[in-house]
Amino acid sequence: MGSNSGEEAMQGVAGGEERILVSVRVRPLNEKELWKNDLSEWECINDTTIMYRSNLSASERSLYPTTYSFDRVFRTDCPTRQVYEEAAKEVALSVLNGINSSIFAYGQTSSGKTYTMSGITEYAVADIFNYIEKHKEREFVLKFSAMEIYNESVRDLLSNDTTPLRLLDDPEKGTVVEKLTEETLRDWNHFTELISFCETQRQIGETSLNEVSSRSHQILRMTIESSAREFLGNYKSSALAASVNFVDLAGSERASQTNSAGTRLKEGCHINRSLLTLGTVIRKLSKGRNGHIPFRDSKLTRILQSSIGGNARTAIICTMSPARSYVEQTRNTLLFASCAKEVSTNAKVNVVVSDKSLVKQLQRELARLESELKKSGSTQRKPDSAELLREKDLQIEMLKKEIMDLAMQRDLAHSQIKDMLQVVGDDMSSCDLESFGSQYPKLRVRSSMDFEDQTEEPILLNFDGVESVRSFDASQYSDGHSVSSEENYFQLPNLEKSLPIRNSFQAVLVVSHDAVANHVDQKIGQEQPGDKLGDSCKEIRCVESKDQFTNTDTHSSPAALSPNKDTDSNASSPGENMAISELTEVDNIDKENQDLCSSPGTNTVVSGLTEVDNIDKENQDLCSSPGTNTVVSGLTEVENIDKENQDLCSSPGTNTAVSGLTEVENIDKENQDWCSSLGENTVVSGLTEVDNIDKENENVCSSLGANTAVSGLTEVEKIDKENKDWCSSPGENTVVSGLTEVENIDKENQELCLSPGENTAVSGLTEVDNIDKENQDLCSYELKENKKLNSLHQGFVLPSSEKISPLLVEKRVSSSRILKLTRSRSCKASLMKDSSSDCFDQDEIIQNTPPIGIQKDYIGRPQGFEKRTYTLNYNPNNERLSWGGYGNCVRCSTADIQNVKSSFEMEIDDDSDLSPVRREKKERGSSNLLANHEVCFNISPPLFVCVSLTDLMC
Numbered sequence: 001m002g003s004n005s006g007e008e009a010m011q012g013v014a015g016g017e018e019r020i021l022v023s024v025r026v027r028p029l030n031e032k033e034l035w036k037n038d039l040s041e042w043e044c045i046n047d048t049t050i051m052y053r054s055n056l057s058a059s060e061r062s063l064y065p066t067t068y069s070f071d072r073v074f075r076t077d078c079p080t081r082q083v084y085e086e087a088a089k090e091v092a093l094s095v096l097n098g099i100n101s102s103i104f105a106y107g108q109t110s111s112g113k114t115y116t117m118s119g120i121t122e123y124a125v126a127d128i129f130n131y132i133e134k135h136k137e138r139e140f141v142l143k144f145s146a147m148e149i150y151n152e153s154v155r156d157l158l159s160n161d162t163t164p165l166r167l168l169d170d171p172e173k174g175t176v177v178e179k180l181t182e183e184t185l186r187d188w189n190h191f192t193e194l195i196s197f198c199e200t201q202r203q204i205g206e207t208s209l210n211e212v213s214s215r216s217h218q219i220l221r222m223t224i225e226s227s228a229r230e231f232l233g234n235y236k237s238s239a240l241a242a243s244v245n246f247v248d249l250a251g252s253e254r255a256s257q258t259n260s261a262g263t264r265l266k267e268g269c270h271i272n273r274s275l276l277t278l279g280t281v282i283r284k285l286s287k288g289r290n291g292h293i294p295f296r297d298s299k300l301t302r303i304l305q306s307s308i309g310g311n312a313r314t315a316i317i318c319t320m321s322p323a324r325s326y327v328e329q330t331r332n333t334l335l336f337a338s339c340a341k342e343v344s345t346n347a348k349v350n351v352v353v354s355d356k357s358l359v360k361q362l363q364r365e366l367a368r369l370e371s372e373l374k375k376s377g378s379t380q381r382k383p384d385s386a387e388l389l390r391e392k393d394l395q396i397e398m399l400k401k402e403i404m405d406l407a408m409q410r411d412l413a414h415s416q417i418k419d420m421l422q423v424v425g426d427d428m429s430s431c432d433l434e435s436f437g438s439q440y441p442k443l444r445v446r447s448s449m450d451f452e453d454q455t456e457e458p459i460l461l462n463f464d465g466v467e468s469v470r471s472f473d474a475s476q477y478s479d480g481h482s483v484s485s486e487e488n489y490f491q492l493p494n495l496e497k498s499l500p501i502r503n504s505f506q507a508v509l510v511v512s513h514d515a516v517a518n519h520v521d522q523k524i525g526q527e528q529p530g531d532k533l534g535d536s537c538k539e540i541r542c543v544e545s546k547d548q549f550t551n552t553d554t555h556s557s558p559a560a561l562s563p564n565k566d567t568d569s570n571a572s573s574p575g576e577n578m579a580i581s582e583l584t585e586v587d588n589i590d591k592e593n594q595d596l597c598s599s600p601g602t603n604t605v606v607s608g609l610t611e612v613d614n615i616d617k618e619n620q621d622l623c624s625s626p627g628t629n630t631v632v633s634g635l636t637e638v639e640n641i642d643k644e645n646q647d648l649c650s651s652p653g654t655n656t657a658v659s660g661l662t663e664v665e666n667i668d669k670e671n672q673d674w675c676s677s678l679g680e681n682t683v684v685s686g687l688t689e690v691d692n693i694d695k696e697n698e699n700v701c702s703s704l705g706a707n708t709a710v711s712g713l714t715e716v717e718k719i720d721k722e723n724k725d726w727c728s729s730p731g732e733n734t735v736v737s738g739l740t741e742v743e744n745i746d747k748e749n750q751e752l753c754l755s756p757g758e759n760t761a762v763s764g765l766t767e768v769d770n771i772d773k774e775n776q777d778l779c780s781y782e783l784k785e786n787k788k789l790n791s792l793h794q795g796f797v798l799p800s801s802e803k804i805s806p807l808l809v810e811k812r813v814s815s816s817r818i819l820k821l822t823r824s825r826s827c828k829a830s831l832m833k834d835s836s837s838d839c840f841d842q843d844e845i846i847q848n849t850p851p852i853g854i855q856k857d858y859i860g861r862p863q864g865f866e867k868r869t870y871t872l873n874y875n876p877n878n879e880r881l882s883w884g885g886y887g888n889c890v891r892c893s894t895a896d897i898q899n900v901k902s903s904f905e906m907e908i909d910d911d912s913d914l915s916p917v918r919r920e921k922k923e924r925g926s927s928n929l930l931a932n933h934e935v936c937f938n939i940s941p942p943l944f945v946c947v948s949l950t951d952l953m954c
């Protein structure tokens with residue numbers, strides 16, 4: 001090992017493009033060649049030229065040159081050391097400077113390639129170790145690997161595993177042999193051991209030309225990484241890394257010469273094929289890099305691609321035999337060498353960044369990229385942020401506006417509540433004043449014809465206090481034709497004794513569209529009873545609402561009240577929910593022309609209204625719109641709710657529930673249609689002590705699919721539903737439950753459920769004195785499978801035909817509707833108990849009338865109220881039924897005036913007793929609605945005075 005030569009070689013190292021260093025080494029004739037007297041035909045005429053000495057024919061001279069010039073030509077007596085020094089050292093030691101290098105030995109078999117490369121490898125490695133030894137300032141890492149390409153298979157010569165290794169393409173390193181063992185060289189001895197091991201691993205075979213012929217291409221690779229010691233551990237440190245390949249190619253051979261067969265022949269084929277590819281690549285490379293270079297045609301050229309055509313310095317030492325017998329092979333070798341001599345490579349110094357340095361460098365690069373990303377992102381998001389800010393600002397503004405609106409609504413609600421509370425306070429004060437006999441409007445009695453007179457002041461019935469009612473002077477209302485002793489039909493229940501003064505009676509008036517149609521005729525007889533009665537009426541509170549209808553003309557016709565009409569100008573917005581609950585002791589709620597639920601989808605709940613004296617809902621449409629749900633519940637002691645011509649649920653799909661109405665004295669529903677629309681559900685429950693429910697010509701549920709429930713009616717004295725059709729439509733559900741103490745439910749010509757598919761339930765009817773259902777069919781025969789009569793109380797009694805008034809009997813016999821009644825009675829026969837009295841046995845009624853619904857909890861009911869009994873008397877002189885036998889009528893109070901009677905129970909053909917106005921109306925063909933309204937007063941038991949309302953108003 002000559003260290004000096006290594007230093008010198010290193011000094012000459014320079015990167016960049018350079019030609020492959022090509023040398024020719026001529027071995028001496030071996031024993032076999034000498035034995036065959038083979039002549040040496042080649043002569044090195046100088047250090048770079050070799051010449052064929054034999055005389056060539058003219059043809060041969062034209063084909064083959066006689067002299068070949070290379071970088072270096074070594075004579076037969078030239079030692080390997082010199083070959084190394086002059087032909088390989090410089091290239092080999094380039095690896096110490098980070099330049100890849102390759103030393104090839106190329107030549108025919110037995111030409112001395114192994115002999116030459118073995119020496120060169122040792123010299124080079126020795127020089128490397130010497131160099132490392134001398135350059136302590138740098139730290140070197142030597143790694144050694146060895147492989148062979150045998151029959152186009154790559155094998156690891158440092159491993160006993162003969163499994164072929166795969167070749168991988170690395171974008172930076174080029175072709176990489178996968179899983180190739182790489183040993184770090186510790187020292188020279190270690191290297192020699194590995195070399196020895198590789199020799200043992202390499203495929204060597206005996207041929208006729210070479211006893212130890214190499215049957216594979218061997219590549220010994222030493223990778224050297226070096227870095228300056230002063231920068232070790234510093235992120236700035238870098239390393240030089242390069243590899244030097246010592247390639248001992250297998251020798252080309254002719255099968256004829258080697259006499260190989262079998263394995264050797266196969267090996268020779270692979271050898272020649274790969275060498276042919278190498279020659280092609282070199283030849284192409286020698287002609288430039290244009291075109292396709294078939295590096296991938298063999299594993300040899302793939303592995304040596306960078307060495308022979310890229311980032312490497314390459315030295316090729318072509319070995320040759322000078323024997324004449326191998327002149328053709330020698331010419332090919334020289335030809336290959338000549339081509340290789342023209343190939344240029346572009347060797348570069350390979351600086352390898354250390355891991356730490358690489359990490360630092362990558363971190364810096366990452367930070368830079370992140371910074372750029374943030375910058376670019378921030379510049380791109382700026383517009384988005386501004387847009388978002390604008391949207392947020394708009395949202396804030398909208399929310400502020402909404403808050404202001406809500407605040408205004410809240411203030412308005414507070415103001416309304418305050419006003420209502422003030423009204424209540426005034427009523428309280430008024431109550432106190434009433435006890436002192438001051439004038440105060442108490443009862444408002446209005447007939448349906450009042451509807452037309454929208455612009456007029458509310459009609460009020462005024463009474464002079466409690467006691468004055470008892471001593472009611474009917475003459476005040478007498479116009480000479482409406483007051484008659486013969487019309488003393490009813491003795492009204494006495495309530496005020498046990499009720500607070502302000503708790504008078506309740507009245508709910510629900511007006512149908514039909515009622516509106518009758519107003520035209522009724523208007524003639526309509527007057528302002530308040531003018532006549534106002535001074536005398538007391539104990540009746542008035543709840544007025546003047547702003548209910550803004551256009552009376554619009555509502556003067558039934559069409560105007562149509563739920564689908566746009567004329568409900570006061571219709572609130574669709575989908576809104578209205579709830580009026582827990583209104584207590586409200587004296588005046590003037591909701592005239594008011595529309596609680598006039599819009600589609602509105603849900604209206606009026607619940608918990610207690611002690612409301614008057615709820616004037618004239619021309620009011622609680623739920624006039626489709627889909628509206630209306631619940632009026634808990635109305636107690638409402639004295640008068642004039643809902644003349646009012647339609648609780650006039651729209652299809654409406655659900656109407658009127659529950660908890662107790663002690664309602666007057667419900668003028670003349671010509672009223674509770675549920676006249678399709679699909680609506682009507683529930684009237686909890687009506688107790690309703691004295692008169694004039695529903696003449698009223699149609700509770702006249703529409704298809706409507707569900708009608710009238711429940712909890714207790715002590716209803718009269719429910720005149722003449723010609724009324726509760727549930728006349730198919731598919732509707734009718735429930736009449738909880739009717740207690742209903743004295744007269746005149747449902748003449750009324751059909752609870754006469755339609756197919758409807759479900760009818762009449763339950764809880766107790767102590768009903770008279771339910772005139774003449775011609776009424778509660779459960780028609782053909783529909784009874786769909787009807788339900790449930791929860792009928794034991795005390796629920798219907799008058800038998802034997803004990804009913806002669807008029808009723810006569811009418812039932814004479815009328816074709818008797819069939820309906822018969823069916824109705826037979827339907828309910830098992831559920832009803834006959835009364836021994838004209839209508840009901842009083843004691844039985846008392847015993848069998850449990851308090852129901854809110855009646856149980858009703859604290860305002862006067863004592864003895866439950867024991868109050870009514871007797872229905874028939875006056876053959878005038879063909880009228882009248883209430884009698886009021887044993888405790890002495891306690892009849894101002895509430896007695898609640899007996900605003902609608903004589904819907906029976907039609908009177910003989911109108912001789914009619915007042916002029918009534919007669920006039922009947923003659924005009926009106927619906928006799930006005931004529932049927934009468935107010936009866938208990939003057940002195942058993943004397944009663946009944947006054948035609950119409951006459952009163954007139």
Ligand SMILES: Nc1ncnc2c1ncn2[C@@H]1O[C@H](COP(=O)(O)OP(=O)(O)OP(=O)(O)O)[C@@H](O)[C@H]1O
Nearest residue numbers: 027108109110111112113114115210213214250251
């Ligand atoms: N320059 C030389 N001086 C003296 N002997 C040599 C020289 N070159 C080769 N030899 C001898 O020639 C014989 C063949 O040499 P070698 O095995 O190296 O040939 P080869 O080219 O590798 O053949 P193969 O291709 O078959 O492996 C060996 O015995 C070797 O000692």
